Amino acid sequence: MDLDLRRYLDELVDAARDVLGDNLVGAYAAGSVGLGAYQAGRSDVDVALLCAGPLTEADKRALVTRLRHEALPCPARGLELVAYRREVAAAGSPEPGFEVELNTGSGMPFRCTLDPGDRPAADGRFWYGLDRSILHQSGLPLLGPPAGEVFADLTPADLRRLLIEALSWWLALLTPPDDRPAPGAEDAVLGACRSLVRHRDGVWLSKVAAGQRLIDAGDPAEVIGRAVAARRGGPPPTGTQARAFQRRVRAEIAGQPD
Incomplete structure (x- = not known):
């Protein structure tokens, strides 16, 4: 893995742990990083956080503040981060089901969504189930057990x-x-x-x-x-x-x- 990317992911997990404490039970690189196809200068960094229980709105906002590009510069085009409760990851549901979603970086529009119901239908609600299916197969653990043990696949x-x-x-x-x-x-x-x-x-x-x-x-x-x-x-x-x-x-x- 690219050294700048490895350092960034380590810092991201440390920052998330500072905010969430023991509620953070896993962190996984997904997308091109998990599939071994990361291309510096073109790829995004996709990360899924796994939480033991629900996040408060204060936790969600604190996480966004600590992880957005202005606070923790992303070496890629941008970071696409989603946090899930452990029970959602294990359910194999096709629904979005996330706690918080953050898109941030020098090459992508900023997005912060604190509730799945606020995700515009026109932007697609299919991403999350598909992403969790990819995590089930190829998620790269940054913290916690193997991804295949915590992310269930779709039917x-x-x-x-x-x-x-x-x-x-x-x-x-x-x-x-x-x-x-x-x-x-x-x-x-x-x-x-x-x-x-x-x-x-x-x-x-x-x-x-x-x-x-x-x-x-x-x-x-x-x-x-x-x-x-x-x-x-x-x-x-x-x-x-x-x-x-x-x-x-x-x-x-x-x-x-x-």
Whole structure:
């Protein structure tokens, strides 16, 4: 692991422990760090905190104050942190279920959500169940027991529903289909690749690794290859390419005819 990132994660856990005391029973790196695909300068740092019991509003606000970028500078594009109660992590629920959510960093908009009910539906409520599923498989312990022991996976039905919701959200977010490179289309395509690999093979991979697995399996190499190349500075797929690929992935996951 990058030394700056390792130092940051250690400081984050220490700061969280200062605020939460014995209520903090676990901390886990998720996302690209957990999947072994962290890319300095591009990736976010995803962290899940595990709490023995509910957090007071004062605890939530104190945690945000201590961990926001202005107090603890994040060496990545930004920090995406979510705190869960232990019982929520163990439930395998598809609901958001978090105690507090914090997005902060030099390269991302600030977000602080103290209650799941305050999360705008338009921003997607599927993220959390999917993230906990990834944590179940690949969470990297920073504090506490192995992630697979504390984060339960989703049921197959809930997983399918959340994957479909995620693909529908990306489709709505993308610009209307045309033949010009569409900003953000690479993340939409590679996110769909990861969803499809999870559906087919039962394993979460990084976005690029999922794309490569699909290319190797004979899936549309042009649009996936273009999305991978865009991660290195090339032009992203066009809106037409991205939407067509996502619709095909969504139809397969939903069990509908292509």
